[in-house]
Amino acid sequence: MSDIDQLFSRPLAQVGDFVFDQDVARVFPDMIKRSVPGYPTIIESIGLIAGQYAQVNSLIYDLGCSLGAATQSMRRHVQVEGCRVIAVDNAAAMLERCGEYLQAQDAMVESLLPAETRQADILELSLEPCSVVVLNFTLQFVPPAERLALLNKIHQALLPGGILILSEKLQFADLATQENLERLHYAFKRANGYSDLEIAQKRSAIERIMLPDTLECHQQRLVKAGFAHSHAWFQCLNFCSMIAYRD
Numbered sequence: 001m002s003d004i005d006q007l008f009s010r011p012l013a014q015v016g017d018f019v020f021d022q023d024v025a026r027v028f029p030d031m032i033k034r035s036v037p038g039y040p041t042i043i044e045s046i047g048l049i050a051g052q053y054a055q056v057n058s059l060i061y062d063l064g065c066s067l068g069a070a071t072q073s074m075r076r077h078v079q080v081e082g083c084r085v086i087a088v089d090n091a092a093a094m095l096e097r098c099g100e101y102l103q104a105q106d107a108m109v110e111s112l113l114p115a116e117t118r119q120a121d122i123l124e125l126s127l128e129p130c131s132v133v134v135l136n137f138t139l140q141f142v143p144p145a146e147r148l149a150l151l152n153k154i155h156q157a158l159l160p161g162g163i164l165i166l167s168e169k170l171q172f173a174d175l176a177t178q179e180n181l182e183r184l185h186y187a188f189k190r191a192n193g194y195s196d197l198e199i200a201q202k203r204s205a206i207e208r209i210m211l212p213d214t215l216e217c218h219q220q221r222l223v224k225a226g227f228a229h230s231h232a233w234f235q236c237l238n239f240c241s242m243i244a245y246r247d
């Protein structure tokens with residue numbers, strides 16, 4: 001079970017950069033559900049969408065898997081012969097808990113899709129041929145200069161007919177839209193029990209290491225990476241999810 005996220009509830013003399021460490025791993029399910037509008041819907045839908053595009057005897061990658069929520073959903077939804085999920089994260093603490101969650105899922109549910117965890121930097125990892133790749137709120141933590149090469153690598157590894165599911169926090173070019181949706185996002189966090197202090201300190205902790213792009217930037221970069229066809233399938237406030245098609 002997850003502890004309640006109170007990591008930023010007390011005034012910090014110095015707010016360091018956010019790190020996916022043991023403390024975050026302990027509270028992550030609570031943190032992300034209370035911070036990302038629509039997260040439960042996105043997780044459940046990733047399983048459904050993957051179930052429609054996973055190909056026989058192929059790999060599925062969950063890149064930046066954290067505790068493996070998307071992997072767990074895909075294991076429940078994908079009923080395709082010979083598929084296997086590889087859940088990748090470079091944070092040891094997150095991956096350790098991911099392994100615990102997957103073992104617990106195996107103990108509760110029979111005939112799930114096989115899944116394995118792999119600790120690696122997705123920028124270094126070589127990808128085997130696959131039919132579904134998930135980047136669920138991961139690309140936003142990759143340095144912007146490295147994002148195109150990662151998407152290129154994913155496009156190269158995807159089998160014809162395969163897909164990338166890309167979920168991201170969005171930036172908006174229009175200032176009014178940016179300010180309105182940011183304000184609504186903070187209202188969402190407050191409605192979920194975060195104080196103004198927690199919201200402010202978390203914002204400081206992520207502002208240097210989490211760099212959102214606009215939807216237009218994502219779509220242009222996906223085309224450059226070889227994904228001629230992509231679209232958003234979900235948006236809740238300033239968070240969205242897209243599907244990009246490997247034609």
Ligand SMILES: C[S@@+](CC[C@H](N)C(=O)[O-])C[C@H]1O[C@@H](n2cnc3c(N)ncnc32)[C@H](O)[C@@H]1O
Binds near residue numbers: 032121
């Ligand atoms: C917001 S969390 C992702 C949430 C998760 N995909 C889910 O659906 O619950 C971002 C994750 O990406 C991981 N990450 C960031 N950069 C990475 C990299 N270069 N290689 C591997 N994992 C990375 C972090 O350790 C963290 O677990």
Ligand SMILES: O=C(O)C(=O)C[C@]1(C(=O)O)C=C[C@@H](O)C=C1
Binds near residue numbers: 031137
């Ligand atoms: O934008 C915020 O305020 C967030 O907390 C977002 C976000 C994310 O999108 O990954 C940031 C860090 C955590 O992983 C959980 C949520």
